[in-house]
Amino acid sequence: MAPFISTLLFLILVAGGVAPAVSQSSNPSEPTCYDWGESSEGAVSVMEGEAGWLSCPLFSHPSVYNYTSSQSAGHNLVWYRVPEGHDVEQPIPYNRKVNSSRLSRDRDRLLLEPATAADTGQYICMLRNKSSCSQIAMQLKVLRPDDVVRSLECEPPVAMAASEVIIPFQEGKVLDCPDLEEARKMAEGEPTVTWYHVKLGGSRCDQYPFLASNREQRGPSLHIHIMYEFYQGVYFCTVDYRRRGKALNFTRSINVSAVYPTALPKLPSILHPGKDQVVTVKQDTEVRLVCVGLFPYLNSPRDIWWTVDGKKLDKLGDPRFNNSDREVKYDHGDRTLESVLVIKDFQSEDLNREYNCSVRNVKGFETRRAHLEEEVSLPSVELGCGLGVTLVLMLLLFVVYHVFWLELLLLYRSWFGTDERHTDDKEYDVYISYARNSEEEQFVLSMLRSVLENELGYSVCIFDRDSLPGGTITDETLSFVARSRRLLVVISPGYASQGSQALLELQAGIDGMARGGHLRVILVQYKPVRRQGWVRELRRARVALALVRWQGDKSKELTSRFWKRLRVELPVRRVSSRGEKEESSKEVALMRLHSQNSTNSQTGLISNTIKDPQKILNSAA
Incomplete structure (x- = not known):
């Protein structure tokens, strides 16, 4: 035997x-x-x-x-x-x-x-x-x-690995200390058991009796009547017994986890892809189809897989197809699994295949098809290059305009601007108003007048030079202003205190600009003026009038910003040759004879507007 x-x-x-x-x-x-x-x-x-x-x-x-x-x-x-x-x-x-x-x-x-x-x-x-x-x-x-790793100092050291116990919510279970039956076989009398609990993520060890009333020790066993989330954790049990007169003991541990109640539905379900979801794919690339399945807690096998034309990948026989599975979430026993189908070197004929994701456990089965659609390829390189070039050109144009806007505006005026000499009957292009017997008088006569007449070809009127002796200052001033296309007002600190006639010229220009619109007033700041020094007429007109600042030696060159800014405000005029200048002077002389009647009428309008010119002169004086 x-x-x-x-x-x-x-x-x-x-x-x-x-x-x-x-x-x-x-x-x-x-x-x-x-x-x-x-x-x-x-x-x-x-x-x-x-x-x-x-x-x-x-x-x-x-x-x-x-x-x-x-x-x-x-x-x-x-x-x-x-x-x-x-x-x-x-x-x-x-x-x-x-x-x-x-x-x-x-x-x-x-x-x-x-x-x-x-x-x-x-x-x-x-x-x-x-x-x-x-x-x-x-x-x-x-x-x-x-030698034993413990999360808390109060935990008793345990040599053996913890046993696993799963309890559904709202249900109960009896915990028996492992190897207790072995101790009973060897012990003299009934062993005694002491229970400890360390909550999941907790920071202390609780010894029985516990605070919660739903846990009760009956004899050596611990009864959990109703399972709650905070009952999770590790339970330690220490068994004390006597054998041959010796007091002996050992400690075991039980890891208790909670799961969702067994009364809840346990059918598996597919979370992704959705029923009407379409996955866009591109040829000659690696395509990844993702399937996500939810498996409620069951102490039984579960499975998630892909089929291509009704065949699992191991039976398909195409090395381009493979898959990988992993668990992405665990929630009180409910597991969310992910299966990724990888198709290498995707071809156009693969669009006609049927791709199904399936999930199964002992309670049921579900499958869902993945709908594929070919991605429309866009000329991304061409679009990117075109957009880049467009942005660069726009930025370049912005910089050019920001730096050379005056030059561009003058160029546009020279090509498309209208010469006002052909649209009105004015005699002068510019009438210069300034404070007499002051420093700016030298600036007007030697610099401003010379450049405007000799270099830029404008006809300039200066009262002290062009007025006839024996005339009335007020009438002559109003007449000159009315016969000019622009009134150039030279502003300086002495303009208000020394320029009584200049104030009359300014008032006439503003009124003429307001009534007829055929006269425009331009302010030239020769020297900075404090705000307190601006007369009432200038303060009102400063908001709407153009202001050109003279910056000393920097503005002397004809290519300086001062002359460019001034030319923008003056009538359109091209630089003329000497013969054209002589012919132009003859035309001006003839025009003075023909425009005398219209000038007198305009002078009358301005005189009516300025009801008492002598009063302005007296108040300024």
């Missing part, structure tokens, strides 16, 4: 991928021993100072090896130990009759009551009789409290 059991165990472990090593003893009378190597269940961890035990892995298959039947068949279980840093197996001595022994054996388990740091190493359990032998090894790690 024993050889049959060993052979059956051999077949089961070989089928599971484990190949034993056959150890042949030097003594022919001893049986061959099958060494199954080290257990695949991993190392056993025990906290230093706590009770722990090692269960022989040979009995993990009760249908093959059963402890009771093995004992009945004459098998003997022996434990060996290879201390850490050693290579030689050492038998573990223990005495069932000695209660003070720290290492003892209970059926198929080796008990450590309690464990110490020196117990760390490899342990071998051997099952043998006269005809057969089998052995398997396992690792034991004894951890110190300082």
Whole structure:
């Protein structure tokens, strides 16, 4: 019977991928021993100072090896130990009759009551009789409290990984401390359990009794009657018991998570793409189709996948198609999964294929088609270049206009401007008004008059030069103003105090400009004038009149800004040659004879407007 059991165990472990090593003893009378190597269940961890035990892995298959039947068949279980840093197996001595022994054996388990740091190493359990032998090894790690990572100082150190428990909202569950039943088998009397709770993301450890009334300890178990979100977290349970007169204990942990109630709908659904959503694609590029599915909590498998023309990608046989899946959200058990279908080197014939995304769990199934539309390609390079050139030209034109606007305006006037000599019967282009016996009188006679007449070709009227002796100043002044197209008023600090006649000329020009519109007044600021020095007529007219500032030596050149700005305000005139100037002077002389009647009538209008010219002169004086 024993050889049959060993052979059956051999077949089961070989089928599971484990190949034993056959150890042949030097003594022919001893049986061959099958060494199954080290257990695949991993190392056993025990906290230093706590009770722990090692269960022989040979009995993990009760249908093959059963402890009771093995004992009945004459098998003997022996434990060996290879201390850490050693290579030689050492038998573990223990005495069932000695209660003070720290290492003892209970059926198929080796008990450590309690464990110490020196117990760390490899342990071998051997099952043998006269005809057969089998052995398997396992690792034991004894951890110190300082070796355990804890989020809070108040947490008890735990050597074993926490078990997972999921509780739906508004439902209840009973928490039993792990390995409590094992302690009951070894304990003398009923063990006692103490519960602790660390909230999810919390900063303190709560010991039972808890504040909430929906959690209650009954005996060693903790009852959660109604699950709430703040009941989540890690629950620690410390088991205290006595064995052979010793007080022993161990601590375990349970990670409790909350999920949405089981009464809610559990059918899966597709969040993306939408029912009428259209995805634009472009040829000869990599196209990515995204599918997002929502899976309500169920303790069962779930799946999300793409099909192309009704076939999954593994059956499609086209290497251009592949996909990747990932979890994008976890919300109290509800999982949102994303599946991305990648199509490399997308072609026009791929538009005619059918792309479906599907989701499924044990409660249902849903599928949705992705609608593709080819993107209309725009000449982006051409549009970008054209827009760039347009912006550069606009910026260039703006800069040119901002810097050379006077030159451009003069050029436009020279091409398209109308010569006012052909549209009116005026005798003079410019009448210059200024304060006599002052510094600006020299400026007017030597600079302003000379440039206007000799360089720019304007006909200029200056009262002191062009008036006839014996005439009345008021009538002569009004007559000259009426026969001029522009009134050039030279402003300086002495204009108001020394220019009584100048004030009469200014008033006549403003009235003529207001009534007929055939006369325009231009202000030339020879020197800066404080606002208090502006007479009432100038203050009123300053808002609407053009003001050209003389800037000393900078304005002497004919190409300066002063002369350009002044030419913009003066009538359109081209620079004439000397012959044209002589002919023009003859025409002016003839025009004076023909325009005398119309001038007298205009003078009468201005005289009527200025009801008392002598009063203006007297008040100015």
